[in-house]
Amino acid sequence: MNDTPAPYPLEDAEKSRVVILISGTGSNMVTIAELIRDELPEAEVSAVICNEPEAAGIQKARSLGIHTDIIDHRGFTSREEFDVGLMRTIDAYDPDLIVLAGFMRILTPDFVRRYEGRMLNIHPSLLPKYQGLHTHKRALEAGDSEHGVTVHFVTEVLDDGPNVIQAVVPVLDGDDPQSLQKRVQLQEHVIYPIAVKWFIEGRLSMQKGQSCLDNKPLPPTGLKLDT
Ligand code: NHR
Ligand code: GAR
Secondary structure (H helix, E strand, O other), X not given: OXXXXXXXXXXXXXXXXXXXXXXXXXXXXXXXXXXXXXXXXXXXXXXXXXXXXXXXXXXXHHHOOXXXXXXXXXXXXXXXXXXXXXXXXXXXXXOOEEEEOOOOOOOOHHHHHHOOOOEEEEEOOOOOOOOOOOHHHHHHXXXXXXEEEEEEEOOOOOOOOOEEEEEEXXXXXXXXXXXXXXXXXXXXXXXXXXXXXXXXXXXXXXXXXXXXXXXXXXXXXXXXXXX
């Protein structure tokens, strides 16, 4: 990884390699793949890996000319076996960064430890609020006036790794989980590319369990964008 632009086009072997894990629509994957294609010549998306054979994101990755691997978790006898299969596939690409983009399987401690410090996730809430699933419904039921989305480093405990960046959105009268999700997703497509760019440029790191930008600790919320 370079923090100064190369004076000549990089050979493929010198590029930072990114592997993106998805389970569904793949809209975050597309924004990150386009960012890397258009703005980060020093990086490449080596593969998109998906655990859902029917996911719409697989075709989107192929249309972008990205290699895809499908690893259906139902073909494994346990979570551990699935994660071993996933690790083997990932390691074949020797990635510098692993991006969880709507990846819906909880990962085992052995898996997370292997990639700690180089695995990011986007979670649709203002972490530490609403870890786990159904975040939009939970924010509405709690009567929150604000909701949002967080990019964080992945650690062993679900949705608990240090925050990198957050975007806040208002909750509006008449919102349902779907309308709120749409507002949040627009911000996902803003903040995830920022975090990935920082990482590829060598500016973002996890040090002693904290997210650091240019070697300075970020606040516990991560960088906070208010919209
Ligand atoms: N794994 C670890 N160890 N740590 C994290 O922070 C992780 C993780 C795996 C995935 C993404 C995540 C989120 O952002 C993520 C973060 C799936 C579930 C879940 O309950 C929870 C959180 C996240 C992803 N999955 C069910 C399971 O049994 C399956 C649900 C389904 O298939 O729809 O794995 O919130
Ligand atoms: C995103 O909204 C992401 O925040 C959420 O899944 C969606 C995937 O959309 N992640 C989770 O809920 C993790 N538990 P996408 O496939 O279009 O990027």
